[in-house]
Amino acid sequence: MRSMKRSWRQGLAVVAIGTSLLSASAVPTGANEPTSTGPVGVQPDAVAVNASTGRAYVVNHTDGTVSVVQEASQTQVAVIAVGTHPDGIAIDPTTDSIFVANYQSNSVSVIDGASNAVTATVSVGSHPTGIGVDVATGRVYVSDYSSDSVSVIDSTTNTVSAMIPVSAAPYGLAVDQITNTVYVAAYHASSITIIDGATNTASGSVPVGNFPIGVGVDDATDTIFVANSADDTVSIIDGATKTVRGTTTVGSFPTGVGVDPRSHRAYVSNSSDNTVSAVDGGTGGVIETTRVGSDPTGVAVDPVSRDVFVADSSDNTFSVLNESTNDVSKVFAAGNGRDC
Numbered sequence: 255m256r257s258m259k260r261s262w263r264q265g266l267a268v269v270a271i272g273t274s275l276l277s278a279s280a281v282p283t284g285a286n287e288p289t290s291t292g293p294v295g296v297q298p299d300a301v302a303v304n305a306s307t308g309r310a311y312v313v314n315h316t317d318g319t320v321s322v323v324q325e326a327s328q329t330q331v332a333v334i335a336v337g338t339h340p341d342g343i344a345i346d347p348t349t350d351s352i353f354v355a356n357y358q359s360n361s362v363s364v365i366d367g368a369s370n371a372v373t374a375t376v377s378v379g380s381h382p383t384g385i386g387v388d389v390a391t392g393r394v395y396v397s398d399y400s401s402d403s404v405s406v407i408d409s410t411t412n413t414v415s416a417m418i419p420v421s422a423a424p425y426g427l428a429v430d431q432i433t434n435t436v437y438v439a440a441y442h443a444s445s446i447t448i449i450d451g452a453t454n455t456a457s458g459s460v461p462v463g464n465f466p467i468g469v470g471v472d473d474a475t476d477t478i479f480v481a482n483s484a485d486d487t488v489s490i491i492d493g494a495t496k497t498v499r500g501t502t503t504v505g506s507f508p509t510g511v512g513v514d515p516r517s518h519r520a521y522v523s524n525s526s527d528n529t530v531s532a533v534d535g536g537t538g539g540v541i542e543t544t545r546v547g548s549d550p551t552g553v554a555v556d557p558v559s560r561d562v563f564v565a566d567s568s569d570n571t572f573s574v575l576n577e578s579t580n581d582v583s584k585v586f587a588a589g590n591g592r593d594c
Contacts, residue, residue: 297314297315297316297317297567297568297570298312298313298314298315298321298551298552298565298566298567298570298571298572299313299314299315299340299341299551299552299565299567300312300313300315300340300341300342300343300510300551300552300565301313301343301512301552301553301554301563301564301565301572302343302344302345302352302554303325303345303554303555303556303563304345304347304350304352304367305347305556305557305558305559306347306350307347307350307367308324308325308326308556308558308559309322309323309324309325309331309367310322310323310325310554310556310563311323311343311345311352312552312563312565312572313336313340313341313342313343313354313552313565314340315339315340315341315357315567316339318335318336318337318338318339318340318356319333319334319335319336319340320333320334320336320340320343320352320354320363320365321333321334321572322334322370323563323572325556325559325561328574331370332370334365334370334371334372335372336354336356336363336365336372337354337356337358337359337361337363337375338356338357338358338359339356339357339358339359340354340355340356340357340363341355341356341357341382341383341384342354342355342382342383342384342385342396342397342427343355343385343552344385344386344387344394345367345387346387346389346392346394346409347389348389349392349409350366350367350368351364351365351366351367351409352364352365352367353365353385353387353394353407353409354385355378355382355383355384355385355396355397356382357381357382357383357399358381360377360378360379360380360381360382361375361376361377361378361382362375362376362378362382362385362394362396362405362407363375364376364409364412373412374412376407376412376413376414377414378396378398378405378407378414379396379398379400379401379403379405379417380398380399380400380401381398381399381400381401382396382397382398382399382405383397383398383399383424383425383426384396384397384424384425384426384427384428384438384439384469385397385427386427386428386429386436387409387429388429388431388434388436388451389431390431390434391434391451392408392409392410393406393407393408393409393415393451393454394406394407394409395407395427395429395436395438395449396427397420397424397425397426397427397438397439398424399423399424399425399441400423401417402419402420402421402422402423402424403417403418403419403420403424404417404418404420404424404427404436404438404449405417405418406418406454415454416454418449418454418455418456419456420438420440420447420449420456421438421440421442421443421445421447421459422440422441422442422443423440423441423442423443424438424439424440424441424447425438425439425440425441425466425467425468426438426439426466426467426468426469426480426481426510426511427439427469428469428470428471428478428511429451429471430471430473430476430478430493431471431473432473432474432476433476433493434450434451434452435448435449435450435451435493436448436449436451437449437469437471437478437480437491438469439462439466439467439468439469439480440459440466441465441466441467442465443459444461444462444463444464444465444466444482445459445460445461445462445466446459446460446462446466446469446478446480446489446491447459448460448496458496460491460496460497460498461498462480462482462489462491462498463480463482463484463485463487463489463501464482464483464484464485465482465483465484465485466480466481466482466483466489467481467482467483467508467509467510468480468481468508468509468510468511468522468523468553469481469511470511470512470513470520471493471513472513472515472518472520472535473515474515474516474518475515475518475535475536476492476493476494477490477491477492477493477518477535478490478491478493479491479511479513479520479522479533479535480511481504481508481509481510481511481522481523482508483507483508483509484507486503486504486505486506486507486508486524487501487502487503487504487508488501488502488504488508488511488520488522488531488533489501490502490533490535490538499538500538501538502533502538502539502540503540504522504524504531504533504540505522505524505526505527505529505531505543506524506525506526506527507524507525507526507527508522508523508524508525508531509523509524509525509550509551510522510523510550510551510552510553510564510565511523511553512553512554512555512562512563513535513555514555514557514560514562514577515557516557516560517557517560517577518534518535518536519532519533519534519535519541519577520532520533520535521533521553521555521562521564521575522553523546523550523551523552523553523564523565524550525549525550525551525567526549528545528546528547528548528549528550528566529543529544529545529546529550530543530544530546530550530553530562530564530575531543532544532577544575546564546566546571546573546575547564547566547568547569547570547571547573548566548567548568548569548571549566549567549568549569550564550565550566550567550573551565551566551567552564552565553565555577560576560577560578561574561575561576561577562574562575562576562577563575
C-alpha cells in the first residue's frame with residue numbers, strides 16, 4: 255500500500271481540479287519535448303546534488319532507498335537502503351554527508367558520501383518531509399509534517415538539539431546559507447514560516463498562495479521561491495523585506511523547486527502536466543517550459559555542470575535537463591523497481 259503522505263497528495267490533486275488542473279497527458283503550448291526517454295525505479299520523489307563530487311542522489315520513496323548517480327557518465331553507481339518511505343534529501347558538501355528524511359519511520363538517515371554507507375539514524379518528529387542543511391553551523395533542519403514542528407539536528411553529534419513549533423503542516427524547507435535563515439512551507443496555513451538560524455526560533459511568516467509545497471532559495475540574491483500547488487503559481491519573496499514581490503503562473507500543480515545561484519533561475523516541477531518551468535529570478539517571468547516524465551516532483555540543480563535533475567515520480571523516471579537548451583538530455587533508471 256502507498257504511504258499516508260502519498261495518499262494525502264493524491265487526494266489533494268482532486269481538490270486542485272477546481273484551479274484549472276490539466277489532465278496527466280496535457281502539455282502547455284510551446285513546451286519543449288524530451289530528446290530521449292527511458293525507464294527508472296519506483297516513485298523517485300526527491301533529488302539533491304553535490305557539485306563538489308559530481309554526484310546526484312535520488313530518493314526512491316517506495317523502495318526505501320537512495321540511488322547514487324555519477325553525473326558525468328549519468329550512471330547509477332550505488333543503491334543505499336534507508337528508512338521507510340523517504341521523502342526529502344539534503345547534502346552538506348563540506349563533509350560529503352547526505353541526510354534523508356524518512357516519512358514513515360519518523361527518522362533521518364545520515365549517509366557518508368565517500369563510502370555510500372548509512373552511518374547514523376536520528377529520530378525526529380512525526381512524518382518528516384522537507385530537509386535542509388545550514389553548512390556554516392552544521393545544523394540540519396527537518397520539517398515534521400504531522401507534528402507541526404521543525405527538528406534541528408546537530409550534525410557533529412547526530413542528535414536533535416531543538417524542536418521548533420511552526421504553522422500547520424510544514425512541508426518543503428530551504429536554508430539561506432548567507433543570512434542563516436530557514437524558510438518552511440506551511441501547507442495548511444498557506445504561508446512561509448521564517449526561522450532565525452541564530453536563535454532557532456520562528457521569527458515571522460509570509461502569506462503566499464494556496465497549499466505551498468516546495469521552497470527554494472537563491473543565496474546570492476536573497477530570493478525565495480515557493481511552489482503553490484493549488485494556485486498553479488510561484489510566489490517570489492524578497493528575503494531582505496520578507497515580503498512577496500511577485501507571483502508567477504507556472505504549470506499545473508507545482509511541487510518541487512530547484513535554484514541555480516549562478517543563473518538566478520528557479521526550476522519548478524509541475525506534477526499534473528508533466529513539465530518543468532524555468533523562472534527568471536530577476537523578472538519573475540517563465541523563460542521556458544520543458545516536458546519531462548509523469549508526475550515530476552523533486553528538482554535539483556548543479557550550478558557547475560548546469561544540469562537540472564528531475565524525479566518523475568509516477569512513471570519511475572529520472573530526467574536530466576540542460577540549462578543551456580532546456581531540453582531533456584537523458585532519462586534513466588534508478589532504484590529497485592518494486593512497489594508495495
